[in-house]
Amino acid sequence: MWKGRFQQETSGLVQRYGESISYDWRLYPHDIAGSMAQAEALARAKIINRKELAAIHKGLKSIKADIDAGTFEWKHELEDVHMNIESALTQRIGSAGAKLHTARSRNDQVALDTRLYCRAETQTIIGLVQNLQRALVAQGLKNQSVIMPGYTHLQRGQPVLYAHHLLAYVEMLERDGGRLTDALKRINVMPLGSGALAGSTICLDREFVAQRLGFETVTRNSMDAVGDRDYIAELLFTIALTGTHLSRLSEDIILWVTAEFGFVSLSDAHTTGSSLMPQKKNPDVAELTRGKTGRLYGNLTSILTTLKGLPLTYNRDMQEDKEPLFDSVDTIKLALEVFAEMIDGMKVNAERVRAAAGDPFLLATDLADWLVLKG
Numbered sequence: 001m002w003k004g005r006f007q008q009e010t011s012g013l014v015q016r017y018g019e020s021i022s023y024d025w026r027l028y029p030h031d032i033a034g035s036m037a038q039a040e041a042l043a044r045a046k047i048i049n050r051k052e053l054a055a056i057h058k059g060l061k062s063i064k065a066d067i068d069a070g071t072f073e074w075k076h077e078l079e080d081v082h083m084n085i086e087s088a089l090t091q092r093i094g095s096a097g098a099k100l101h102t103a104r105s106r107n108d109q110v111a112l113d114t115r116l117y118c119r120a121e122t123q124t125i126i127g128l129v130q131n132l133q134r135a136l137v138a139q140g141l142k143n144q145s146v147i148m149p150g151y152t153h154l155q156r157g158q159p160v161l162y163a164h165h166l167l168a169y170v171e172m173l174e175r176d177g178g179r180l181t182d183a184l185k186r187i188n189v190m191p192l193g194s195g196a197l198a199g200s201t202i203c204l205d206r207e208f209v210a211q212r213l214g215f216e217t218v219t220r221n222s223m224d225a226v227g228d229r230d231y232i233a234e235l236l237f238t239i240a241l242t243g244t245h246l247s248r249l250s251e252d253i254i255l256w257v258t259a260e261f262g263f264v265s266l267s268d269a270h271t272t273g274s275s276l277m278p279q280k281k282n283p284d285v286a287e288l289t290r291g292k293t294g295r296l297y298g299n300l301t302s303i304l305t306t307l308k309g310l311p312l313t314y315n316r317d318m319q320e321d322k323e324p325l326f327d328s329v330d331t332i333k334l335a336l337e338v339f340a341e342m343i344d345g346m347k348v349n350a351e352r353v354r355a356a357a358g359d360p361f362l363l364a365t366d367l368a369d370w371l372v373l374k375g
């Protein structure tokens with residue numbers, strides 16, 4: 001793109017250092033959807049004609065079909081998903097393909113793609129959170145009469161329903177769902193039209209583009225729009241806190257399945273054996289989740305640290321937003337799914353739980369209350 005003014009090829013090492021195609025290729029459905037809308041806006045502004053619009057749409061669809069089928073060849077020398085798709089389009093349909101980038105920069109394009117990605121994934125995660133809530137409620141319903149010791153300081157405190165303990169996690173997840181829904185408001189804002197940083201002298205109908213892509217509003221300040229990654233930090237925080245909740249549930253389960261507690265057992269499908277000790281049945285899913293939560297925190301710290309020293313507006317540092325984002329999204333989705341399955345297969349050892357809850361000291365508080373009521 002910038003070859004005109006450069007006399008030297010980019011060094012091979014710089015290409016390897018700067019490419020993002022090896023991980024940002026997965027933005028392609030969003031990049032293509034954004035370009036479809038951009039082309040329509042260009043046609044409305046009479047920058048391209050109907051025939052060119054049709055050619056762009058057809059070309060983008062064929063590229064998407066090839067990527068879906070796994071036959072598209074990604075080129076590392078084309079750096080990122082945006083340039084790969086644009087170059088393939090121009091190759092397939094000729095000069096109309098190159099016109100697509102009119103009034104657009106990769107800076108507002110990557111902001112658009114990332115917002116579309118975050119929106120889709122946030123909606124998926126909200127569904128998975130609800131799914132896990134349902135699994136916890138179902139587990140409580142199956143064991144409605146089970147009473148267990150409730151703990152403070154990991155010391156037996158007072159008797160509680162097993163369902164009450166599980167429903168505490170339903171509350172945490174309810175807040176997670178609420179936070180995700182709230183984050184969507186700030187994710188779902190359309191940045192295209194901001195150009196590199198100062199908009200464009202070629203004015204496209206931004207409201208139209210927003211409506212085509214299902215955005216509720218458009219960004220108001222072009223400099224903020226290309227430099228803003230707050231919505232990623234917010235999503236990563238929300239995911240990190242959901243991880244915290246799953247990690248606490250993990251810790252409860254890890255304790256409950258020990259020989260010492262023996263309160264519940266997990267299904268064979270959700271545990272692993274030991275290569276050395278045949279008696280063991282390990283709660284790996286819970287342990288892995290507790291462990292992976294550390295990575296979710298790392299990803300949040302990573303994005304915050306990337307942003308903290310950046311002057312306005314876009315800086316290449318921002319390319320570093322994607323790997324932590326993708327990693328946190330992938331991790332929490334899988335964790336929520338596997339947890340719902342594991343909770344479904346969890347069996348309570350009624351005998352052990354009853355024995356533990358039968359500890360007469362657990363009623364000491366009730367006895368004290370009774371004495372108060374008796375005056």
Ligand code: ARG
Nearest residue numbers: 020080106107110316318319
């Ligand atoms: N791959 C880049 C990123 O993820 C796209 C934007 C590049 N913009 C630029 N001016 N070099 O941030």
